[in-house]
Amino acid sequence: xxxxxxxxxxxxxxxxxxxxxxxxxxxxxxxxxxxxxxxxxxxxxxxxxxxxxxxxxxxxxxxxxxxxxxxxxxxxxxxxxxxxxxxxxxxxxxxxxxxxxxxxxxxxxxxxxxxxxxxxxxxxxxxxxxxxxxxxxxxxxxxxxxxxxxxxxxxxxxxxxxxxxxxxxxxxxxxxxxxxxxxxxxxxxxxxxxxxxxxxxxxxxxxxxxxxxxxxxxxxxxxxxxxxxxxxxxxxxxxxxxxxxxxxxxxxxxxxxxxxxxxxxxxxxxxxxxxxxxxxxxxxxxxxxxxxxxxxxxxxxxxxxxxxxxxxxxxxxxxxxxxxxxxxxxxxxxxxxxxxxxxxxxxxxxxxxxxxxxxxxxxxxxxxxxxxxxxxxxxxxxxxxxxxxxxxxxxxxxxxxxxxxxxxxxxxxxxxxxxxxxxxxxxxxxxxxxxxxxxxxxxxxxxxxxxxxxxxxxx
Amino acid sequence: xxxxxxxxxxxxxxxxxxxxxxxxxxxxxxxxxxxxxxxxxxxxxxxxxxxxxxxxxxxxxxxxxxxxxxxxxxxxxxxxxxxxxxxxxxxxxxxxxxxxxxxxxxxxxxxxxxxxxxxxxxxxxxxxxxxxxxxxxxxxxxxxxxxxxxxxxxxxxxxxxxxxxxxxxxxxxxxxxxxxxxxxxxxxxxxxxxxxxxxxxxxxxxxxxxxxxxxxxxxxxxxxxxxxx
Numbered sequence: 001x002x003x004x005x006x007x008x009x010x011x012x013x014x015x016x017x018x019x020x021x022x023x024x025x026x027x028x029x030x031x032x033x034x035x036x037x038x039x040x041x042x043x044x045x046x047x048x049x050x051x052x053x054x055x056x057x058x059x060x061x062x063x064x065x066x067x068x069x070x071x072x073x074x075x076x077x078x079x080x081x082x083x084x085x086x087x088x089x090x091x092x093x094x095x096x097x098x099x100x101x102x103x104x105x106x107x108x109x110x111x112x113x114x115x116x117x118x119x120x121x122x123x124x125x126x127x128x129x130x131x132x133x134x135x136x137x138x139x140x141x142x143x144x145x146x147x148x149x150x151x152x153x154x155x156x157x158x159x160x161x162x163x164x165x166x167x168x169x170x171x172x173x174x175x176x177x178x179x180x181x182x183x184x185x186x187x188x189x190x191x192x193x194x195x196x197x198x199x200x201x202x203x204x205x206x207x208x209x210x211x212x213x214x215x216x217x218x219x220x221x222x223x224x225x226x227x228x229x230x231x232x233x234x235x236x237x238x239x240x241x242x243x244x245x246x247x248x249x250x251x252x253x254x255x256x257x258x259x260x261x262x263x264x265x266x267x268x269x270x271x272x273x274x275x276x277x278x279x280x281x282x283x284x285x286x287x288x289x290x291x292x293x294x295x296x297x298x299x300x301x302x303x304x305x306x307x308x309x310x311x312x313x314x315x316x317x318x319x320x321x322x323x324x325x326x327x328x329x330x331x332x333x334x335x336x337x338x339x340x341x342x343x344x345x346x347x348x349x350x351x352x353x354x355x356x357x358x359x360x361x362x363x364x365x366x367x368x369x370x371x372x373x374x375x376x377x378x379x380x381x382x383x384x385x386x387x388x389x390x391x392x393x394x395x396x397x398x399x400x401x402x403x404x405x406x407x408x409x410x411x412x413x414x415x416x417x418x419x420x421x422x423x424x425x426x427x428x429x430x431x432x433x434x435x436x437x438x439x440x441x442x443x444x445x446x447x448x449x450x451x452x453x454x455x456x457x458x459x
Numbered sequence: 460x461x462x463x464x465x466x467x468x469x470x471x472x473x474x475x476x477x478x479x480x481x482x483x484x485x486x487x488x489x490x491x492x493x494x495x496x497x498x499x500x501x502x503x504x505x506x507x508x509x510x511x512x513x514x515x516x517x518x519x520x521x522x523x524x525x526x527x528x529x530x531x532x533x534x535x536x537x538x539x540x541x542x543x544x545x546x547x548x549x550x551x552x553x554x555x556x557x558x559x560x561x562x563x564x565x566x567x568x569x570x571x572x573x574x575x576x577x578x579x580x581x582x583x584x585x586x587x588x589x590x591x592x593x594x595x596x597x598x599x600x601x602x603x604x605x606x607x608x609x610x611x612x613x614x615x616x617x618x619x620x621x622x623x624x625x626x627x628x629x630x631x632x633x634x635x636x637x638x639x640x641x642x643x644x645x646x647x648x649x650x651x652x653x654x655x656x657x658x659x660x661x662x663x664x665x666x667x668x669x670x671x672x673x674x675x676x677x678x679x680x681x682x683x684x685x686x687x688x
Contacts, residue, residue, distance in 0.1 A: 132560050
């Protein structure tokens, strides 16, 4: 892990199609003991979290740490955090596709999968946090004989539509570029697997017409998904910004949240790539270029995040409004100060030099450390937005501190296990690096052996 | 149609909390117990906030009963995703308990912190559970609740007046808190009738709205003189 990215495995001058197929499809057929160990740990943690949720459903929200006035806490923190992580993928991959960045090719699928799974995890929380979770479908506008409709004025409703649209779009955007790879697996598989991938690959034959259509629809989806992704986290931020609460009602929350989301998303993507490369031996595909470029993007987002945070806290401090200052002081100097300064260190002070100095950012271990710290810091940021404001309402008689409970902590841990589990299953079923995209890229560069032009990829 | 309003005279309030007790009894407010109360999960549709003014030894306690302000521009109402809280034509901010799914968003957006959540199944220490008010529904686990201005008493008074084929008289409707205030610091009535007691008191120079700068247009008017007495 401490070796520089460059020296781990230089890509050979020419790659053969057979070698690419072998490298990238190997995880589908070979399962290591480490894989099962990770699988078992994640399944155990997830099982415990499900038990905790059952406990909460049976007894009531009271078994979580919530109280008056902190009606929201870790569940909403997790909700915002995971929806933020989901911006890794589709958005980054879409932007890189639209601007035609060639280095994106081995990264896109891994990023798009993060999006879909983070969205699946994040979108559970509005349901988990409800007092009567079994009535969640009342938030869905479905025709019913009582003519009861949801309240379209509520930001929670906007959330519902935004996340549904983003999840649908991301699934399609993940699936479309997967089709040629599914067909490739189909042609190599036998028995049940062959039937499965035949079904999933939707009759892909690799004809000129099919390639043309695929490229067209992928480029359309790449453009469509960008405004959807931006709007999703803007709307999530409006859950807070639309209220009249001190330090929630802020006009910059939309862009602040989107920047934070992309920031944490890239960090999660880099972490996933480091792990995948190490475990699956993808050194020839996930190279220094990919890591370096993503690290530079992360550096940019780190600066933007710091700018927004600075602007937010400076303006509140200067305006010196009592209700706002109570929240401000609780974060900067008060009981939440350890969390606040940990956030500043994790999101900026430690990662900034690592990402800015070329020698440091080229060390995989340091890059992974910076990414992990950013994930922690961004979780803290979400927590510090949700809880201190609620703990300091305008009538000071009602101020209250917060402490969590085993149920909340278990469910929070469970989401990380659930996310990892989904990812583990995905890596086992689908090539995590897009085979056809990598081949296409190498062909463009003239680095693909002529013999590799299998009929399926005949272009 | 009457537009209900309340006046609370802080210069008369002694902080005795008779209103708090009366409200609990009238409205079947559950008893959450000592431990949960310490965590902040007690339910008090009306509470008496106590603030200290001045420095020792010149200290005085200020008492302020706070209940749902039934704001005309209530911040809690638009944020509910299922319309479980809405505004009645008579100016009450009303809860539809059956519709509430427990997102608690309303509680977060109430600047007065007067919305309460049932963190567990409601319960009462014996024999309080035998003495529930049949006019008021008991709220289940996972549902928000708050002051209703004793809507059941308003309805009963309207039915009674309609039976006698007359209009409601000023002061005829008394929420439990108003009825039980020994210092007569609370008044309730039709704020749209310029002759009603609440209207006349509201035009006093001592009148103000709690957090009036937020523009929530509360239906509760507080009275307090500027000088220290």
